[in-house]
Amino acid sequence: MIKSMTGFGKCSVQLPTKKITVELKSLNSKSIDLNARMPSGYREKELELRKLIAGSLQRGKVDLALYVEMTGEETAAEVNETAVRQYMKQLRDIAEGDEVRLLEMALRFPDAMKTEKEALDETEYEAILEALQGALREINTFRAQEGQVLESDFANRITALNTLLQEVVAMDPDRQATIRERLQKAVQDLKTEVDANRFEQELIYYLEKYDITEEKVRLANHLKYFSETLRSTDSNGKKLGFISQEIGREINTIGSKANYAPMQQLVVQMKDELEKIKEQMLNVL
Template sequence: MILSMTGYGKSVSQLAHKKITVEIRTLNSKNLDLNMRMSSAYKEKELALRQLAAKELLRGKIDFAVHVESTGVDNVPQLNTVVVEAYIKQLREVKGLNFIGNTEDGKLLEIATKFPDVFASQIDEVAPEELEAIVNTATQALAEVNNYRLDEGKTLTAEFELRIGNITNLLNEVIDVDTSRLADIRTRLEKAVSEIKEKVDENRFEQELIFYLEKYDITEEKVRLKNHLDYFIETMNAPLSQGKKLGFISQEIGREINTIGSKANHAVMQQIVVQMKDELEKVKEQMLNVL
């Protein structure tokens, strides 16, 4: 099973006087990069939420936002009358303030209410059920993210199956070409030696030729490449998503393809190797998004 690191989840809960919204976005990252945004009133639950997110999401660049909106009148800003009266008293003592008739008190009040700290929100201790509701809402949002990641993972799985299948087919072409490749190399070498028009020791020439051809033998590379391709599919279909492991396997696939290319010394086989590299690059591009 493959999970994508790209995901989105949102969950909303309604309490008697509060509306709780948890919204989570994730992108690809080598490690866990968690950015959490929430009111300081709920900071005591931040560590628990971080641990929950780390357990559920494992890796990725994560934007985790918790919004709590009051739907009642509990947190309506209250006028701090003591502060207002103190401001008005000081304003009365300021020389040069001239008011007409009975408008003085109204004017002073208007000026005083523009100063800092005249309104204060009444912040009560957060109820345990509210904190529990935040955790439950976050759990639901994380489940939504994982469902999104699973759907994206199915698309990635289809892409990998296509590309690995293409490389497997190209490997079969390499195997077919290889049956005649060494014979072609041998013929070219024998022709080159004959054109020198110098008499050579046939036994020594045969020994050197065998040694030379062994340098171009790709039997081991073909076997290893087939094993790596099979292992990639096996790991991809494992119960857990293993993006890092698949990345390592794709590196080994690339190493074998490069070795085959360096040993090819054959135009047709080198063309096939180029196609294999192109398919592998498409695998590596998508591999960045795998959890």
């Protein structure tokens, strides 16, 4: 079963005074590429969170967002009374005004509020881990569902390639006969006497250069191996990519040896199917 590298997961955990939300988004990438956005007070746990995400998602360009919303009366921010009184005194020296009005103005100045940095307690960190695990479950489910769509598309295209290969196999005797006739006609047009035995030897040698028996067998094996790997329990995007390259190599060789227009048309169709597989393969885990 294959998985896509595209996915989204979100999970929230409610604490008495805070709501913890974790969001994960992923796109395709050759390796794990993680970008994390979180409040500065939680950065001390970033490395541990990265390791958990990398272990679960393995590959992909991943965006992690951690949101902490205050839902209770508790707050870490306090009025900096000393600074506010000083601001009000300075304002009073400049112009007379209502005390409430002066207070409103003073509160807008820098350092009017002070925030005490609190240590991240164990209960809150456990809530973050719980939210992260929930988001990971969601994104992995999403990836598996997308993988099923990709798997179905790959299976259909491999079936199409097998069908085209069978047409190539059926067409090959006619191709060889056509090449033989073409060479015989070319010799006859020369209007020169040639040794029949020597001509037959040269003809056999020439036909062997354009023989595609090995390519047909190898291509059939590669297509079978691709299907077997596709049905394996693990997602093997890189392995499938390597097999796709081998499939392309055999198709290209058949095309270069064909020397026969109807077969070359089949090769073009095979290349088109393979190109669509390769495009989708970039998104497989």
